[in-house]
Amino acid sequence: MKNQNKMLLLMVYTFLFCSMPTLSTQNTFTAIAPNQFMQFGDTLVSAAGRFEAGFFNFGDSQHQYFGIWYKNISPRTIVWVANRNTPAQNSTAMLKLNDQGSLIILDGSEGVIWNSNSSRIAAVKSVTVKLLDSGNLVLKDANSSDENEDFLWESFDYPGNTFLAGMKLKSNLVTGPYRYLTSWKNPQDPAEGECSYKIDIHGFPQLVNSKGAKVLYRGGSWNGFLFTGVSWQRLRRVLNFSVVVTDKEFSYQYETLNSSINTRLVLDPYGMSQRFQWSDRTQIWEAISSRPADQCDAYDLCGINSNCNGESFPICECLEGFMSNRFGGCVRKTHLNCPDGDGFLPYTNMKLPDTSASWFDKSLSLKECKTMCLKNCSCTAYANLDIRDGGSGCLLWFGNIVDMRKHPDVGQEIYIRLASSELDHIKNTRNLKRVRTVAGVIAFIIGLSVLVMVISAYRKKHGYIRKLFHKKEKEDDDLATIFDFSTITNATNHFSNRNKLGEGGFGQVYKGIMLDGQEIAVKRLSKTSRQGSEEFKNEVKMMATLQHRNLVKLLGCSIQQDEKLLIYEFMPNRSLDNFIFDTTRSKLLDWTKRLEIIDGIARGLLYLHQDSTLRIIHRDLKTSNILLDVDMIPKISDFGLARSFMGDEAEANTNRVMGTYGYMPPEYAVHGSFSIKSDVFSFGVVVLEIISGRKNRGFCDPRHHLNLLGHAWRLWIEGRTLELIADISYDDVISSKIIRFIHVGLLCVQQKPENRPNMSSVVFMLKGENLLPKPNEPGFYAGGDDTNSTKSSSKKCSINEASISLLQAR
Structure with a gap:
C-alpha cells in the first residue's frame, strides 16, 4: 500500500513538474534564431559588449519590459523599450521570432502583447535578431554578413525617449512625420508621455520640443552648420552633426568623433532635452547641454x-x-x-x-x-x-x-x-545716438580731467582720498575711497553698543551718521578675525567693481594700524534673517514680498555669475548676508570670501574651506571643490528657509530627525509640500507660485553639482509657467527613520551660523 502511495505521489509530482513553465537558465545570446527564445534573465549582447538587451522591471514592480541598456555602466541606463505601452504582467514573458519572421513578445495567456510587424521579411528565407554596438536591435538576413545592410527591421526606426549616435530622426515631407522621440510618463513608467522631440515639417523643417500640440522650445531650422537656436560650440568638439534635406525627406543624426565616447540625448517627462556623456573618471553621466538653456x-x-x-x-x-x-x-x-x-x-x-x-x-x-x-x-x-x-x-x-x-x-x-x-527714421535716430555718444565721451573726458585736478588738490589739502594698495611696477593698482578713521569713529559714536547692528564671524557692524546726515553701515573687522589683509583687500576690490540693484553698495574703507573698516550704504531694514526667523516680524513679509525677495536674490547671483565683468562666486550666501533696503529690496552683502574667475574658468579647489555650515554644498564641505553651482546650492537653502520660516541648521523634524532640506524633500516625495509653508495666510493663486519656488529650491540643493541648474535657468524657472524637471535627493540627506544617523541626528542641529575658515578639506 505504501509503495502504491509513493508511486501515486511520484506521478503527481511528475505531472506538476511537466506542467510548469520552463524557467530561464539565464542564457547569454549573440543572436536569436527562429528556433530560439528569450525569457527573464536571458540577455542578448552586442559583438563588442557595449550594449545588452533583455527583460527587466522597475524595483518591486511585477511588470516586465524588454529593453536595451549599456552593458558595463551602473546603475542600469535604459535606452530603448520594445513593449513600453504594454508591459508583461508576469515572469512568463517571452521574446521570439514568429512564423512570419516578425519579432514578438508573448505574455502567457495574454498572447502577443508586442509585434515588430516586419513587413519586408516575406522575401527572406532565414531571419536572425542581433544587437549592434550602436545600440540598434535589428532583424537581418541570416545569410548576410554585411553589418551595414538595409535591415529588415531596426529599433532605431522606433525611438523612445533616447537619441543615440547613428540613429536618425526623420520627417517625410510627403506623407507626414515619423521617427521622433517621445518622453516616458515618469522615470518608473516608459509608456509614451505627452512630450516629443521631433522635426516639424511645416514650412522649412525645424527641430522642436513639444507637449502635445504646444511647442515648448524650438531648436530652430538647419542652416548647413547647426540648428539656429542651439549652442553647439562645445558639442562639436566631440560630435559630428549631419542633416539631409531632399524634396521628400528631412533627416537628422549625429556621430561621435571618438568611438569610445558614450553619449545620449534624453527627453524627460517635462519636455526638457538633455545631452549626457559618460565620464570614466567620475563614473557618472555628466550633463553637457540642455534645452531650455535660459529664459529666451x-x-x-x-x-x-x-x-x-x-x-x-x-x-x-x-x-x-x-x-x-x-x-x-x-x-x-x-x-x-x-x-x-x-x-x-x-x-x-x-x-x-x-x-x-x-x-x-x-x-x-x-x-x-x-x-x-x-x-x-x-x-x-x-x-x-x-x-x-x-x-x-x-x-x-x-x-x-x-x-x-x-x-x-x-x-x-x-x-x-x-x-x-x-x-x-531709424537711420536718423542711430546717427543722432552716435553724435550724442561722441559728445558724451568728450564731456566725460573733460569732466574726468577736472575731477582729477580737484581730487589732486583735495588730496594735498586734506589727505582724505589716497591710494589704498601700493603695488610698485604694477598696472592694476586699485583706487578706493579712504575715510579718516576719526571720521568713522565720530559717525558711530565711538562704536557705541547702541549703534551696533549685528555681529558676524569676522567682526561687528555698526550704524553711523556722517556730518552731512548720510547714514552708513560700518563693518569693523575684529583684530582677532580670521579675515586678514587679503580677505579685506579682496572685498574692497570686488565691491568696487560690482554695480547691481541687488548687491549692497560699498562706499569706501578705512585703515589705521590694526583697524580695518568697510563702509557700506545703510540698509534700514537690516538683514533678511531678522524677519523670516522672528515670530513677530515675519508677519510683515507677505508671500508676494517673499517671492519678490527670492527673485531679487536670484537676479543678484545671476549678475555675479554671468553679467559682471568677472565671474564671481560668493561662497557665503546666507539669509544674514541678504540686506533689505527701505523698500525691502534684497541686496547681497559680505564679499570677503568671494572668488573671481577669468574667461571660461568655472570651478576651483581649495584646502581652506570657508563659508557657513548649513549653506555649504557637499562637494565644498567635504572636498573643497567650489563653483558657481556652490552658490546655487546656498541659494536653494535660502529659498527653503524663506518659504518655511525655519533655519536649515537649527531645525530637526521630530519624527525623522532630518534637517530642513531633508524635511522638505520628504514632504515633496510624499505629496505634502504645502506643510512646509510658513504660517502666513495665502490663497490658491499664490500657493501654486510658492510650490513652484519650493520645486526650484529643491532643484538647487541636489547632491551633485551637475544636476543643479545655473542661475540663468533659475531666474527663468521662477518666472516661467513651464514644467520643471524632477528634483533628486538633496545634499546631506540621510533619509529613512534611523535616529542614530550621524548625518541627520537632532544632536547635530545647530543655530551657529558664523562664517568659518581654515578648515582642511577632507
Missing part, C-alpha cells in the same frame, strides 16, 4: 515681432520699427508701402524665427531672395538658407515674426521688412 529658449516668450536677449534687461524688446501693444507682442509703427516703398533692416547673430510659416529655395542667391521678398507684399523677412561658403539659398517669412532671439554664440543674419520712411 521658451517658445515665443516675448510675443510676436520681438527679440529676446538674455544678456540685456529687460530681456524682451520690440524689433526696431515696432511698438508694444496691449495684447502682447509688438505691432508696426508704420504700415508697409508695398510694393515700392519698403526696405529691410538687418539683424546679426540671431536665432532665426519660427519657420512653420516660411518658404525656401536652395538655388536662389541672397540678392534674388531679397527681390522675391519685395515683390510679395506678404513677405516680412528673408535670410540665407545655408550659411556655409559665404551663404546660399533663400528662406522667406510671411506674417508675424515669432520666437526670434539673440543667439548665445554662432547666430545668423536676417533682414526684417520695414516701410522706407521707418528705415529713414
